[in-house]
Amino acid sequence: MSRMTRRILLAAVSAVAVVGAAAAQAKTKITYWAWTEHVAAANAVKTEFEKQNPDIEVEISNLNPFDLQDKFLVAMAAGVGGPDVALILQRRFDVYISTGGLLETTKEMSPLKGQYPAAVWSSIERDGKTYGVPYDQNPSALFYRSDIFEQNNIKVPFDTWDDFVAAGKVLSQKGIFITHVSAPSGVPGVANLVEYLQSRNAQIFDDNGKVVRNNALARETVRFYYDLARTHKIAFESRNNAPEFFQAIKDGRIAGYAVPSWALFRLQKEAPEQSGKWRAMPWPKWGANAPATTGAWGGNVLAIPKSSKNKEAALKWAQFIGANDITQIRIWEEGHLLPAFEPALKSEALLKGESYLGGQSIYESALKPRTLNNFNYFDWAKTEVIVGNELDLMFGNKKTPEQAWDDIEKQLISQLRR
Amino acid sequence: MTAADMLARRSPAPWRRTFRRALIPYLFLAPFFITFLAFWLGPIIASFLYSFTDWRGVLDAQFVGTANYERIYNDPRFWLALRNTAFYGLVYVTLLNVLALALALALDSTWLRFKNGLKIGFFLPVTISLVVAAVIFEMVFANGVGLLNIILGALGLPQPDWLGDPQVAIWSIIILRIWRALGYYAVIYFAGLQAIPSDVKEAARLDGCRPWQVTWYMTLPLLKPVILFGVIMSTIWALELFDEPWVLTKGGPADSTLTIVIYLYQAGFQYIELGYAAAVSYVLTFLIVVAAIVQKLLIGREQQ
Numbered sequence: 001m002s003r004m005t006r007r008i009l010l011a012a013v014s015a016v017a018v019v020g021a022a023a024a025q026a027k028t029k030i031t032y033w034a035w036t037e038h039v040a041a042a043n044a045v046k047t048e049f050e051k052q053n054p055d056i057e058v059e060i061s062n063l064n065p066f067d068l069q070d071k072f073l074v075a076m077a078a079g080v081g082g083p084d085v086a087l088i089l090q091r092r093f094d095v096y097i098s099t100g101g102l103l104e105t106t107k108e109m110s111p112l113k114g115q116y117p118a119a120v121w122s123s124i125e126r127d128g129k130t131y132g133v134p135y136d137q138n139p140s141a142l143f144y145r146s147d148i149f150e151q152n153n154i155k156v157p158f159d160t161w162d163d164f165v166a167a168g169k170v171l172s173q174k175g176i177f178i179t180h181v182s183a184p185s186g187v188p189g190v191a192n193l194v195e196y197l198q199s200r201n202a203q204i205f206d207d208n209g210k211v212v213r214n215n216a217l218a219r220e221t222v223r224f225y226y227d228l229a230r231t232h233k234i235a236f237e238s239r240n241n242a243p244e245f246f247q248a249i250k251d252g253r254i255a256g257y258a259v260p261s262w263a264l265f266r267l268q269k270e271a272p273e274q275s276g277k278w279r280a281m282p283w284p285k286w287g288a289n290a291p292a293t294t295g296a297w298g299g300n301v302l303a304i305p306k307s308s309k310n311k312e313a314a315l316k317w318a319q320f321i322g323a324n325d326i327t328q329i330r331i332w333e334e335g336h337l338l339p340a341f342e343p344a345l346k347s348e349a350l351l352k353g354e355s356y357l358g359g360q361s362i363y364e365s366a367l368k369p370r371t372l373n374n375f376n377y378f379d380w381a382k383t384e385v386i387v388g389n390e391l392d393l394m395f396g397n398k399k400t401p402e403q404a405w406d407d408i409e410k411q412l413i414s415q416l417r418r
Numbered sequence: 419m420t421a422a423d424m425l426a427r428r429s430p431a432p433w434r435r436t437f438r439r440a441l442i443p444y445l446f447l448a449p450f451f452i453t454f455l456a457f458w459l460g461p462i463i464a465s466f467l468y469s470f471t472d473w474r475g476v477l478d479a480q481f482v483g484t485a486n487y488e489r490i491y492n493d494p495r496f497w498l499a500l501r502n503t504a505f506y507g508l509v510y511v512t513l514l515n516v517l518a519l520a521l522a523l524a525l526d527s528t529w530l531r532f533k534n535g536l537k538i539g540f541f542l543p544v545t546i547s548l549v550v551a552a553v554i555f556e557m558v559f560a561n562g563v564g565l566l567n568i569i570l571g572a573l574g575l576p577q578p579d580w581l582g583d584p585q586v587a588i589w590s591i592i593i594l595r596i597w598r599a600l601g602y603y604a605v606i607y608f609a610g611l612q613a614i615p616s617d618v619k620e621a622a623r624l625d626g627c628r629p630w631q632v633t634w635y636m637t638l639p640l641l642k643p644v645i646l647f648g649v650i651m652s653t654i655w656a657l658e659l660f661d662e663p664w665v666l667t668k669g670g671p672a673d674s675t676l677t678i679v680i681y682l683y684q685a686g687f688q689y690i691e692l693g694y695a696a697a698v699s700y701v702l703t704f705l706i707v708v709a710a711i712v713q714k715l716l717i718g719r720e721q722q
Contacts, residue, residue, distance in 0.1 A: 098690075184584075186671055243560040244560045
């Protein structure tokens with residue numbers, strides 16, 4: 001090989017290397033903030049996304065869910081330091097929209113409006129514009145220990161809450177609680193009460209964000225919630241996720257858990273030895289002729305900050321995990337998080353039996369028979385503090401449930417001016 | 419041109435030499451001052467200005483005069499936070515400094531055995547991260563099944579709901595905070611005791627003083643500057659209390675562990691009312707300065 005040929009060859013190889021390096025550098029890197037089961041779900045679909053979008057690379061960070069909410073808010077306010085996509089609690093999403101720092105997604109998302117339940121869609125919509133992409137919904141069900149119920153001749157499923165309370169009284173004679181109530185509540189326990197409020201359509205705010213005045217239905221629901229623990233004494237009282245709660249589950253002192261399907265993830269982790277003993281049934285109705293509805297504890301939305309330098313890539317990723325049936329099914333398989341994207345609900349995967357539940361499918365036996373009510377969230381960070389404090393005063397015997405609700409209403413009106 | 423003229427032309431003028439000499443130290447100090455201006459003084463001034471606005475981060479700030487300060491004054495929740503912080507501060511600063519001083523005196527004594535082991539044991543919590551400490555204490559304080567209640571139950575004593583009872587929750591925070599800080603303050607006091615010349619104490623003993631008299635009349639007065647430092651530092655930390663109640667109780671139940679910094683955090687980072695949060699931070703700064711001055715006057719008067 002002559003010197004000239006060698007030089008040409010070397011130049012060609014260098015050119016290819018430079019072009020290759022430039023191509024590699026041109027890859028858009030986006031960051032995604034989420035937590036535990038959502039990170040597992042995102043990791044499961046990341047490779048497929050990068051295969052479909054070879055010019056985009058996704059970096060996934062696992063953060064504490066509550067820290068994530070606050071950090072994202074600060075990053076959005078500062079305009080730097082945030083991710084390109086973040087998973088935000090649905091109930092807090094309103095605060096993020098009000099900052100004016102979120103990317104509007106009306107053009108991309110409005111054609112998909114019919115593909116999401118109204119209760120989920122309403123959380124991303126404000127004044128006819130949409131922000132972010134819905135991700136999951138968490139309709140509540142009733143998990144129960146089938147072995148304990150059988151031993152006590154309790155017939156399932158319950159039709160109404162009256163049936164539930166009657167069964168609870170049977171179990172309480174043996175020192176077993178049929179459910180759990182977050183008492184003291186504080187902010188973390190408010191979502192527990194909201195399950196009940198939402199399931200009977202007892203709104204705190206109307207559709208326009210005004211506080212519902214003289215809210216008899218909400219007052220009645222708080223009374224019901226209180227009675228479960230204090231009058232009927234059929235609910236185990238503890239802070240949300242407290243060690244004593246999980247110990248009581250392990251000891252068999254709690255035979256029911258009124259929460260969404262993420263309960264399975266938690267029960268498997270905390271009480272693996274009870275595999276096969278648990279089952280799920282639909283959320284009881286508020287009367288024999290009442291609609292078959294349920295509430296929710298959780299539900300999340302994918303948010304994209306305006307300050308993202310990779311808005312297009314960020315939106316692609318958000319739509320890939322929030323508006324794609326295949327990905328949404330993986331989210332269900334990884335974390336038992338019910339897809340927000342309705343085409344995914346038709347999948348056979350949702351009918352798969354769970355060995356922890358003795359082969360029962362949560363979706364078919366507990367979630368599908370109920371419709372998720374819409375619930376209006378406004379200024380939720382402040383609302384949670386007000387409601388949480390009043391619930392604490394109620395469980396601290398400083399107020400009756402009725403007084404507590406009246407004071408919640410007064411404070412919401414005066415402090416939020418709604 | 420003479421040689422002297424040439425030399426005069428080459429070497430800089432005397433004023434220039436003086437200027438250069440004077441400038442050099444400032445050049446060495448410049449990185450600090452630039453950083454200080456950019457990351458300390460700048461934000462301090464900016465946040466003071468923001469405290470007179472309704473700034474919410476992304477959208478433009480509007481001037482609202484003293485409305486934020488008026489809102490603080492009229493918010494009962496702020497006064498509750500202040501009362502909780504003051505109670506916590508009083509109990510925590512007193513207990514912490516008394517216990518740390520007692521521990522340091524014990525470690526400085528001749529009668530105590532296994533001193534190195536004890537020093538390590540008491541200092542270890544300082545090195546443990548808050549997250550780990552919180553997980554441990556969540557188990558310790560757990561209602562009914564926690565270690566503390568198991569011990570209290572075995573002794574036939576009442577078993578309170580440490581994190582769930584509004585009357586008791588603040589004590590849980592005090593216990594955790596003292597557990598974490600005791601070793602650090604004991605080391606400070608121990609270092610102070612080591613600095614006291616032994617011949618002073620020896621002379622007192624030869625004059626017939628009993629051990630407690632040596633401690634009371636000699637050691638403690640000589641330790642006053644260190645005590646002043648310990649009290650002021652622990653007071654500042656107490657007024658800035660956030661981590662422990664935030665991790666363990668989120669300020670609850672019923673706001674019984676709500677502190678000024680939690681109040682500030684909620685306003686700034688959850689309600690995203692950054693202008694209001696800036697005003698709260700200035701009120702907090704004012705309180706810290708007042709507390710430090712009062713303590714300096716009370717404890718440091720004799721020293722001066």
